[in-house]
Amino acid sequence: MYFHIYAIHSSYVKIFFVMITKETIKHLAVLSRLEFTEKQLDNFSHDLENIFNYAQMLNEVDTTGIIPSSHAMPLQNVFKEDRVIPYHNIEKIMANAPLEESHAFRVPKILAD
């Protein structure tokens, strides 16, 4: 929705110039639960533009029919048995809570936004 891709030229390989706008960064910031100053928005849009334009070289590669790799090594069917092993240091988990109340993690009010 905020992303723009412009084709600069195309020979037998498609090369695009990727433009990352400040609006794009703002949208990504919302998805990422981050907020930025205007200057950061400028910097990040510039950085990401450079990086994605560098990565455009991937378009040179013919990947038709190539199976994507989600893992470094092939492995399958790794399971645990359905057995309860109680964890005995729950208090050490709770001790890390920034704010605890009634043995629960307390968070500020949730605004319906």
Added chain:
Amino acid sequence: MSWEVVIGLEIHAQLKTNSKLFCHCSAAFGDTPNTNICPVCTAMPGVLPVLNKKVVDSAIKLGLATNCKINSINEFSRKNYFYPDSPKAYQISQFDKPICLAGYLNIMVNNELRRIDITRIHMEEDAGKLVHQGSDNISGATHSLVDLNRCSVPLLEIVSEPVIRSATEARLYMEKMRQIIRYLDIGDGNMEEGSLRCDANVSIRKRGDIKLGTKTEVKNLNSFKSVEKAINLEIDRQIDILEDGGTIIQETRHYNEATASTTSLRSKEEAHDYRYFPDPDLVPIVIDELWIETIRKELPELPEAIQKRFVNDYNLPTDHSVRLTSIKKLAEDFENAYKNRKNENITPLETANVALKYYDYFLSNNLDFSKSNHASFQIGGLTFLVNTSTVSSSTITSILPDIVNTNYDPIEYVKEKGLAQVSDTGELKSIIQDVIKENPGPAEEIKSGKMQTIGFMMGQIMQKTKGKANPGLANKMLKELLGIS
């Protein structure tokens, strides 16, 4: 204007496992917040998930029982979103490679068979619980508390095609799904406790239209009654809007059982970009034929098959066999009761009648039938008593409160309490003669052909025998003594 209703259901069934989906914490309901937790399900930095094999087995079971195709290559994906009840800020779920695809269930609607198509079934983890403080609802709360006991408990999400045509159909389909989940013993299927949940996608269109109308998603349906009620409310709401010339907004609506109304939940702009990608911490699950066949052999006989068998083998009316198979234990208790006493000439129909009466008693008194360990034995005994006319069927109803949830032998109980029917013709004859003598007027009425008065006379006989007179016999003898048979 004639409207057609289009409903699709997303059912979430919590699975009955000992441990959670990706860690060794107990999956049991925890009262005290954060007691069934560990570093893995609280998403401490550095932890890793390992898949509970029983969940895969359960998913295959449900897939086979709902006529689905089992996908041989399975993958877990991360569904990314921030919310405090989701500690990793992503839910581990299945995206484009769900475990079951393209199944269906048959339901009976007004004595007509309806096939409800199932799009997919996939495995995923449950979220934790948020308790809002300072108010009953989220908007008035001052703050909230995060309890992760339920976090990562295994769920199956069952998505139907938008082929359901009424709120009643939706409820019947949901009930059928629960029945199967319980037969397979993979989940409790308890809507009130949240182990079975459902969201309904509802839209309407002009009859004959091919294009679907704009849908809304109705959430918070916590009982079968709610499912039906909320969907009907939503249908009415949509019809009102369209007939007033308005348009339906695609949105999520929250059903409030107390006020019997739905309210809109405004959705966030970015809420729908979940950025799914294969979870690199988990490896693919490859399900081969051998695995599927092993599970298929473990499948119990399912209700539809048992119904057919009861009709064919025992000559039971369809209605009886449907009711007997509503839960697996009842079907089993009925069949065991019959088999154990069939040498004593009891009939399947007698046994079925007693079994249903027995089960209805549990239902109408909110008792837990699953814990009734002597049901089969007692149903058998009671059927014997009825078969031998030792007690009337109304007597059975009156003694159930005393014997269910005990190990009483009904035959012994009736003997002990002296509840056997008076079937001794000599004794009965003198009682009936007394009744005729004491009520000459009604006796004359009967003789002159006013048959309704027989009921009154029978009442008098029952009063004298404290209800123990064998009604068939008494009726017959009364008529004989009045010379009208």
Added chain:
Amino acid sequence: MIHLNAHELFNKIKNKEVSALELTNAFITHSKKTNAVLNSYNLITEEIAINTANRVDKKIATGEKLEIFEGVPIAIKDNICIEDIETTCSSKILEGFKPPYNATIIEKLNAMNMPIIGKTNMDEFAMGSSTETSFYGVSKNPWDISTVPGGSSGGSAVAVASGQAPLSIGSDTGGSIRQPASFCGIVGVKPTYGRISRYGLMAFASSLDQIGPFSKTVEDSAHLLNILCGYDFRDSTSQNVKAEDFTRDLNRSIKGIKVAIPKELYNSSLSKEVKDYYDQLINKLSNEGIIFEEIELPSLKYALSTYYIIAPAEASSNLSRYDGVRYGYRSENANSLIEMMTKSRSEGFGDEVKRRILIGNYVLSSGYYDAYYKKAQQVRTLIKEDYKKAFETYDVILSPTTPTPAFKPGEKTANPLEMYLNDIMTIPVNLAGLPAISIPCGMVNNLPMGLQLTGNVFEESKLLGISNQLEKILCFKLNNSFIEGVL
């Protein structure tokens, strides 16, 4: 004594020339003294180190036999969980976080009674090649403290290079062990993906992360790998392979071995100075009977682009759990939940982490997934296939570990892409899950340079054997002048 390698130190303990406690104290004292300059530690864990050393001494006193490396101190990168010990990933967002559990490798080190003397500095969440992104400030390269030690496991490399610890642990997602090992003139190993459990390693990019050792010698790393490796049921990606002794090939002759030099790594990005240096080195090694052949691995050209899509994608999701709800930093300046999460993350993460979260979320966004993420995963498959083909013919693949020796802080921070290009030699290995090692091979501009050897999957023993023989030929000497200057 602190100049000695782990094996020599172990022998001294075993022969009762020094007690484990004396040894541990010596390293702690030296660490404390030098840390002010080097900034290699986020935390020195004196108490647990001394407790462990005492256990070893008790064992010696009762005449029990010691197993190799019992009593030998070790430093741990600050992204590996130690129960009750603050573990921060050098990030403000994990300030004060005390893990409620031990990483699997910590359990193994504890079982081997190796005193843990500290948590080492690193790039924030291992995202960086210089330790400059650390919330706790940059570490210094002991060879020249005006240069960076490399990263992200910079602190661990510095600890070994400066005599603060004879051994240390790092993690390697795109070169984070090998590159700092190269910059600091020591040995660093990234094992086959799945050899060492990742349980307890705070994830950066799950499909690329791998724990590994730093040491002064190849032999020490081989022994340490024997301790660290092994199947772990808590890590679904852990490889269930038979245990082997990684020292078994250390003395095997390397005459006649076939070594491949991929053009894609050897020509493109090297300065003439560096290229000339390695040409001369290869000449020298050819005289030892090693057969070198230049080969083409065409997909390697795309490794960097592939990596900078896959790693940030995984990272953006892995780092979402740092939301201020259950642990670590929570912003005080928030009135609602969403504000609390947003401010905690914005105040808690540094710029490089934010940059990668943005990249990751972009490539996973609907509409961009296929063009970036899926495409990168497909290219990843091609990279794996290229390597697989090469190992049908060659024993190992050789390249420089880095295109340049250590650089100065600030030199590459202005342009992130330039910083990323520093990892161009090391990144392809992670994408393919292969084992690789960096051994020091000499000096360029008075700074150490490393030789990277990559082996086929699970062929660590062969890789270590060849490396050990090369180490003998190369005769690289650690620079102890910094250490002596401090003492």
